[in-house]
Amino acid sequence: MANLHRRKVLQSPLCSNCNKARETVHHALWECDHVLGCWGHRFKKLRSPEQSMGSFADLVFSARQQDKNMELFMVVAWMIWTRRNKRHFNEQQLPPEKILEAETALLTKFHENSVGRSERKLTQTQRWVPPAAGMYKVNYDGACFVDEEKAGIGVVVRNDRGQVMGSLAEKIEMPPTVEVLEAMAARRAMIFMEELGLRHAVFEGDSEIVVKALVGLYPD
Template identity: 20%
Template sequence: MSTLTTKDLLRSRRVAVDALCPTCNAHVETIFHTLVTCSYAESCWSEAIIHMLATGLYTFPQWLQSVFQQHDKTQATSISMICWMIWKHQNNLVWNQAGIKVKEVVRSSTPILNQWRNVQYKTFNHLMSFTTQGDGAERWHKPQINNIKINTDAAIFEESHRFSYAIVVRDHTGSLIEASSKCRDGRVNPYLAEAFGIKEALIWIISNEYKNVTVETDCLQLVQAIRNSLPSYSYVGQLIQDCRDMLASLISKNICFRFVKRSANRAAHHPGRYNCSLADRVWRMGDVHSEFYNVLLEDSS
């Protein structure tokens, strides 16, 4: 928690932001203020019937150490989860203009903690969960008539500290409707980059008002996460939740996800790695270069 991107930390890194806490608008947003001394945090601790003595303490690590000394392991774990929920409230307020009610922070902390514990069990087999009979294709197949298929992929460019993601949209004849790739600055893991690709595919579906769409990716972990209903409060977890929300809005459009082997995802693999230094690109059938065209042709043959 010492790395939470509070406003005082952002300002220390010369990011021009208003320093006030978005919840109370009365004090500088520090970790200690947000999780301990803000009136909202104090209400959460009061609702949880946990007395949090902050007198004489000036930093969050000092406070946390004191708390752990006063409570047993089970209580300390619950306190940590409430801290996480308070921070989630702060983020929801900033990004979605909708906070979390104090009672909900306390009520949700226990089931979310239990869900987290469940997925930590060593008997939980990630490779066998949330897969369907249609997963694992080794070749690309044309969608049915009046259906379209979108393949997505991502690429990491370590040397330039950049990443890209691409989508390739094709109809039931295998013809290219549209392909696009976007490149962004930042050092991210492949899982996060792949999540951007999935979200881009869903945005494309919504923008173009298509229905009967299959979205394919070679990232099994991401497909499992989207099908799963467990919450995740990391940045990539928020992207996954965005994808779930968009899917919910498209429930009448018959949108499905498939995991495929990389050999069935070559068309998206190519533009994802093509766009490292170029601006965002869009291709249609008449302007694809020969190498990309050959991949499309081989898939359709």
């Protein structure tokens, strides 16, 4: 909310739940009175007076130091954020006191489905594959820095021998969705190739939706 207020999308930066404080990520997930019940008593050590946390990154660090159940911690945070978004768009959501129960059930089901998979195939490290002779390969990606309410774009251009011909890293305002961020990264990669004066390139990104949209498989 605070970020959208700075961009003049919203009139108020205050939390949409309590309407008392600026809605930073840390406030929305941890400090707001309306989410206290979502955490239950499982993480009460993190609320001791000795703890001094000014950001959600500080909270995650403290949780890793003090609590072994980081899996549950991250699922709780994710479900609180999902609940916050549903509330914002007037969609049905779980009451705060039911959140922890739902998260525990979700993790239990996940682990039950994982039973019997002890002989999992090791995931092969994805290796960079060179383009055809005389071509360039452009790898692009986007990253979200939630605590800073910023996003980042990275681009690397290599020739068919794997030599880096150019690279860039830029911070931008947080876009509304990950797909939009990936699309912006793809666009920046194309512009970067123009700036380098290079032609005959193949572009490679992580988002299947964006890639299909660029090649025309998604008309919309």
